[in-house]
Amino acid sequence: MSTFNFPESIRSRPVYGTLQAQVGKSHLMIADAHGAEAVLEMAAKEPAMMAQSHIIYIPKGTQFGLQIQALKPAQYYEGPSYAAAVSRIKRVLSDAAMGLQIYLSGTEGLIGQAQYEVMQAGFDYTAIQTEHRGSVARRMQCVHCKGITEDVMIDPFQCSHCGLNLFVRDHYSRRLAAFQGVCIDAEEPGNVPLSVELYS
């Protein structure tokens, strides 16, 4: 099962729901990896929506592509990375007409980044359906060098840009689609606790 119950946290940390088909003229689904399962489950309950659906999917090494295609969405794109998919996402959103429903599922990094594009296009973030599935890895911003490190699974971790040892905070910015990483050994350089897997 690809679902995870996140422990209760601070108010800036995003919370996710369960995708539910909404009444709408058209549907845009953006998913990565195990996020496909949330789309498949929604489609199983509401197969008729697929005729008006555009699915953008980033497999990240998983094998759900054929199952998603078998849903026969009106439009389908499978991309090698989020960066590769983002220009298509922007293009689709720039054409969005009233009555478009948006569904995001998969990792927090995918949901956060797609939500940012959706907000930039003028949608209210509270009007978007989101569901977390799969990896609990986080997209982290180093508060010091501002570099983003994708798919962080351990705390503390080393910034992939400036090399500082960073503590993984729950403080989250929608605008950056990232959690905040702060130097853990600033007061005692070199005193870095052993890294542990997130939520372990």
Added chain:
Amino acid sequence: MNIQFNDETFRDDYSFKNSQRAIDRFPFPFHEDSYMYSVNMEQHQGGPVDSVYEKRFDVDEHYVSEMRDREMVLADDPLRCQSLPHMTLAGWDLLELIMVSKSEDYPELFELHREGANWHWINKPLGIDDRFVFMDDTTLPYGPMEYITRQTQGDFCVLDQREENLWMDAGIVTTQADWSLDFDIGMNFFEWHAPVPLAHEKGIFKRALKFLLNIQQGAPARRLNWTMTVNPLLDTSPENYHKWGVQKMSLTPQNLAEKQYLRVELQTFFRLPRSNALVFPIRCYLMSFKDIVSKPKWGRRLHRVVRDIPEELATYKGFIDNRPMMLEFLSRYDDGLPTSFGVWPDSHTEPALIESTS
């Protein structure tokens, strides 16, 4: 009043110092011998003569040097000043509020001459003499918020009000207690306060938000907040924490009196007229433990507050590791005598310290 502006630094050699006048008017934040979060709002309609509460925007001996420090921070990191596109009108509101207030409150330092939209602003301490067209962005060297806050002590958050919430949509933040404008910009009131422990559970933020949403034009409010800083460092930013954090380890029993500072924020809240935004200046005052204990009441009280504060708060405010050393020093200035209620030093009525004979 004639202010003598200090030539001092808030970094490197830390030549910052408080004059006797600055010590006497320091906004000591504890009205009783213990501390817990509260909304603690009051009207910001003046205060005792020469106190930091008297004027709308207090200008003190640190003004010129603080503005120089801000300029250095912004040169290193322009992201400390940001304004989302819909906040420009609020920036003009803020410029007007500050120029009008300062020219009325300190006519010997600041002059504002207005003929319709043609404004002439003179800032004597900083040697600025500019003419511009009000509401025309192209006539100023910076955006309106940045222009005026490069000339005003304190950080500024400009909050948009919508959906029964406040949104951190613009600001200039160079003297902060360890939070990042670049990270928090665009967040709502609950989100940017999310990392603060205990206060959410106590309902503090819900009550504070309700109060702030209802602040009316011409009826500003204020409150104090505080933390601890080693060295008189204004820019205690998360961005630079990997550089300044290590200074906390430089504290010793020998240098603590001069190196450990109580950092007090005078937070004020003004409704802006055209944008209906709320501006939230956060003005930082620093005073060394040595200067604090020169007031017997403040010395006694600070010892009791630091001693009894819950561990979560001492951790959040970043002084848990140095607390034992702080207490060792402060206990020498606490003879156990009762203290009078309220924040004022009561220098003429509060008894002198009974020196311990042990």
